[in-house]
Structures are given as structure tokens and as C-alpha cells.
Amino acid sequence: MKKRQNVTIKGTKDGLVLRLDDSCSYEELKREIDQKLSANTMTQEERHLISVKLEVGNRYLTEDQREELKFLIRQRKNLVVDDIESNVLTREEADRLRTENEVVTVSKIIRSGQVLKVSGDILLIGDVNPGGTIMAGGNIFIMGTLKGVAHAGCFGNDQAVIVASSMKPSQVRISDTFNPAPDIVPENEKREMECAYIDEDRQIKIDRLQVLIELRPNLTRLEGGH
Amino acid sequence: MGEAIVITSGKGGVGKTTTSANIGTALALQGKKVCLVDTDIGLRNLDVVMGLENRIIYDLVDVVDGRCKIHQALVKDKRFDGLLYLLPAAQTVDKSAVKPEQMKKLMDELKQDYDYIIIDCPAGIEQGYKNAIAGANQAIVVTTPEVSAVRDADRIIGLLEKEKHMEAPKLIVNRIRNHMMKTGDMLDLDEITEHLSIGLIGIVADDDEVIRASNHGEPIALNPNSKASIAYRNIARRILGESIPLQPLEEVNKGVFGKLKKFFGVR
Numbered sequence A: 001m002k003k004r005q006n007v008t009i010k011g012t013k014d015g016l017v018l019r020l021d022d023s024c025s026y027e028e029l030k031r032e033i034d035q036k037l038s039a040n041t042m043t044q045e046e047r048h049l050i051s052v053k054l055e056v057g058n059r060y061l062t063e064d065q066r067e068e069l070k071f072l073i074r075q076r077k078n079l080v081v082d083d084i085e086s087n088v089l090t091r092e093e094a095d096r097l098r099t100e101n102e103v104v105t106v107s108k109i110i111r112s113g114q115v116l117k118v119s120g121d122i123l124l125i126g127d128v129n130p131g132g133t134i135m136a137g138g139n140i141f142i143m144g145t146l147k148g149v150a151h152a153g154c155f156g157n158d159q160a161v162i163v164a165s166s167m168k169p170s171q172v173r174i175s176d177t178f179n180p181a182p183d184i185v186p187e188n189e190k191r192e193m194e195c196a197y198i199d200e201d202r203q204i205k206i207d208r209l210q211v212l213i214e215l216r217p218n219l220t221r222l223e224g225g226h
Numbered sequence B: 001m002g003e004a005i006v007i008t009s010g011k012g013g014v015g016k017t018t019t020s021a022n023i024g025t026a027l028a029l030q031g032k033k034v035c036l037v038d039t040d041i042g043l044r045n046l047d048v049v050m051g052l053e054n055r056i057i058y059d060l061v062d063v064v065d066g067r068c069k070i071h072q073a074l075v076k077d078k079r080f081d082g083l084l085y086l087l088p089a090a091q092t093v094d095k096s097a098v099k100p101e102q103m104k105k106l107m108d109e110l111k112q113d114y115d116y117i118i119i120d121c122p123a124g125i126e127q128g129y130k131n132a133i134a135g136a137n138q139a140i141v142v143t144t145p146e147v148s149a150v151r152d153a154d155r156i157i158g159l160l161e162k163e164k165h166m167e168a169p170k171l172i173v174n175r176i177r178n179h180m181m182k183t184g185d186m187l188d189l190d191e192i193t194e195h196l197s198i199g200l201i202g203i204v205a206d207d208d209e210v211i212r213a214s215n216h217g218e219p220i221a222l223n224p225n226s227k228a229s230i231a232y233r234n235i236a237r238r239i240l241g242e243s244i245p246l247q248p249l250e251e252v253n254k255g256v257f258g259k260l261k262k263f264f265g266v267r
């Protein structure tokens, strides 16, 4: 009887795909990868690297195990692991993904000396007063007046935007660019319904919020709507 | 059980001590039993504004350190029939001489005997501030119509809002000069209240009489013929729960006061 295959190798136009069984032990898997790769006499004597993708199914690999497999495969001269695809997420990763993708709603006034920070998008119902700071890994939407500092995309997302019902910031930052307020703001200037974003020249620009419909189509989350 | 109201501001010199003295006086004029507490340890001056400096024997630090009983340290204001007392701050030690827990215990004891405890808070947001708010269940934030004072008021309000044991703070805008508000050289009331978005409990004009009265140890609230006095008395009535519309400052002259006096039956 033929032994069940724990590792199957497939060639694609991008390189190799190694499908790894998710019910055998990790040690078994390692042994078989090693065997398969040495047995497989793919006489590709070309010098260039071949990219390898690992599909691990419902197996959870720790960071150490991932490194070990990458190392194991890298020893085969011109093979390099580009991607490891697993169906399994740790609770931690799932939480991180969720918070990065959710819109947190907060109803309060961010006063002088206070900092409000979220990892995803934020919808603030209230004002940011001078000396107050609002920060988000994603976008910032303020239903109120922005008079303090707003920092969107604070983990390095250039696509992030800041939208405010009344835009009178002391400073806006997006990703790693910032834009101090002009020193002289004409008095009684309305500055209503505006947005801030990074333009092609990597400068922060402030404009009517409607420009985002074209510039940031990804803001729309609704799928399959009419 | 009495109410302990802390008068605070963040920025120095905006009128906390003046406000404490006058609200305390105005509440006593209303027949309430009031204890003024000066928590500005090392820089006391509520006693001076009240004209009670010479009668101090013990102070707040003596009380918390157990060197005397509370009643021994309280200075009685003879102008009021046993209705107004002052617990003076210590002058010779520094702010770290008292801890928030000690203040809370002290305030809880005073609440048993007094209708209102008015706590004069030092400027800043450090130890002295923490002591002053520890035993308070209400707060009044004093600001002047200047950008820097409003900025500091905002900071303080943010801190006060985090205190679970306290009601939402109320605002007094002090030292208003009408002509400057009109010309736009000072922030106007709407700007301030919109910015801070807390309830306004009173406005007080900038009035030389206030300074004169303080220097004589006679809080202005005792003098019925001044706009500032009416303002403080109105604040006291609002604290007592009456709803009195804000007086437009220019209308508050002797004529109006005459009518108000009749209406409220102020002495």
C-alpha cells in the first residue's frame, strides 16, 4: 500500500506550491519536505531563485516553526519561501485585524492635554480642542470642530484621510507627513465639511470632502450595493 | 450632608480666591452654613481677602496632622451669625504636607456640619490640585476671557471629567470687559462656552471695586451696590437651584439692582 502523501509539490507559472498536510505531526512534515525536495530532481540549473508558496491548511505554525521551514527550504540552493498560507489565525491576530478594520465611535470632547488613539478608523462625535490630539491607524471622521491635532494613518498608512465638519486644526498629520496650520487664518472663515489627504506630491492637502469620492474609492465599504 | 464645591482654574490669578470668598459670603447671606477651605498651602490668601488673617491660630495641616481638632482651627466670621467659617491653609509648609486621602476624610467630616464647603484650589494640576478636588463633589471652573486662561480651563475640565466622584463641572467667566468683547479684543461669551461646552453658572465683570474690597478684607458680595456683587449673589442662588437668567452686564446698574433687591429680598 502506498503511503499517504504529506507533502505534494505543484509547479505554477510563479514558482512552486507546496501543499502540506495538516493532520500529520510537524516532525513528520519536516522530514518529508526534506526528502521530497532532495528526491525531486528538478534539474533547474538556472541561477535565478524560484519562489515557493506553502499552503498549510488548518495547521497553525508558530513564528519559530515558520522560520524553521523557511530555513529548511532555503537550503535547497535556489528555493525561497515567499508566502505561507494558513487557514488559522490566532485570537490575537484576529483581534488585531478586527480593530484595524473597525470604525470606533466616540462621543466626547477631546480637551487640552488629552489624547484619543485607536488602531482602526474613528468617528468622533464632538470636538478636538486646541492642545488635544486624536490619532488613528486608519481614517479620522470628526462630526464637530477639529481645533487641535489630528494624526491619521499613524502606523504609516498614506491613504488615510481626515474629515471634519469644521476644519480648524492646529496641525494635521497623515502617516509621516505633517502640515502645520497657516499662521494667519482669516477670521470667521467657515472651513466646513473639509478633508485632508496626502496628494501625489506627498503633501497634505485640504479640500472639500467630496473630492475623496474620486481620490479614495476604498473608503466605501458597502459591498454589492446599488 | 453638605455639598463640597471646589473652585479651580488651571491658570493662576484668574480669580479663584476672589470667587471662593464671594460665593461663600453670598451663600451665607442666603442663610446657609458655609465653611471656606483654603487649600493653597504655602500661598494662602483667602484669609486676607476675608479679613480674617489676624485670627488664625491653627491651620489645615495642623488638623490633618492631628495637632488640633477641626473646630479649633476654624476661624469664625463675626459678620455672620455663626454661618461662615474659614479653614485656613498652612503658610510655612509645602503642598506635599497633605495627601488626597486626608483631604477626603476632612471634607467628609465637614460635610456633616455645613451646608456648603467652598474649597479654594491652588493654580496648576499637581499635588495641590489633587488635594483640593479629593473631597469635592462639585467643581466650578473659573476663567477669564483670554485664550490662555480658556486653554487651561479646558485642560482642567478634561481632568475633572475623569473624576467619577464629581458632578459635571460648571463655568464662571470672570473679569469681563464689555468694550473689549465688543471690539473683538477678548473672546466673547459664546466663543468660550461653545469651546468648553460645559454649563455656565455665572459671569462677573471686571470691576475695580472687587480689588478695593479684597484689599480691605471685605468681600464685594457684602456690598449691594456693585455689579460684581450682584453677579456673585446670582451665582450663589444658582448653586441653590434657582434658575436666574444671566444678567447682561451693561444692564446691571443700581436701578436694576433696586428691583432685584425687592424681588429677592436681599438684605
Ligand SMILES: Nc1ncnc2c1ncn2[C@@H]1O[C@H](COP(=O)(O)OP(=O)(O)OP(=O)(O)O)[C@@H](O)[C@H]1O
Residues within 6 Å of the ligand: B009, B011, B012, B013, B014, B015, B016, B017, B018, B019, B040, B121, B122, B123, B174, B175, B176, B204, B205, B206, B207, B208, B210, B211, B214, B228
Ligand atoms: N471680577 C474682578 N474684577 C477685578 N479684579 C478682580 C476680579 N476678580 C479677581 N480680581 C483680582 O485679580 C487678582 C487675582 O485674583 P485671585 O487672587 O482671586 O486669583 P486666584 O485665581 O486665586 O490666584 P492664584 O492662582 O494666585 O491663587 C486679585 O488682585 C483680585 O482682586
Ligand SMILES: [Mg+2]
Residues within 6 Å of the ligand: B016, B017, B018, B040, B045, B120, B121, B122
Ligand atoms: Mg488664590
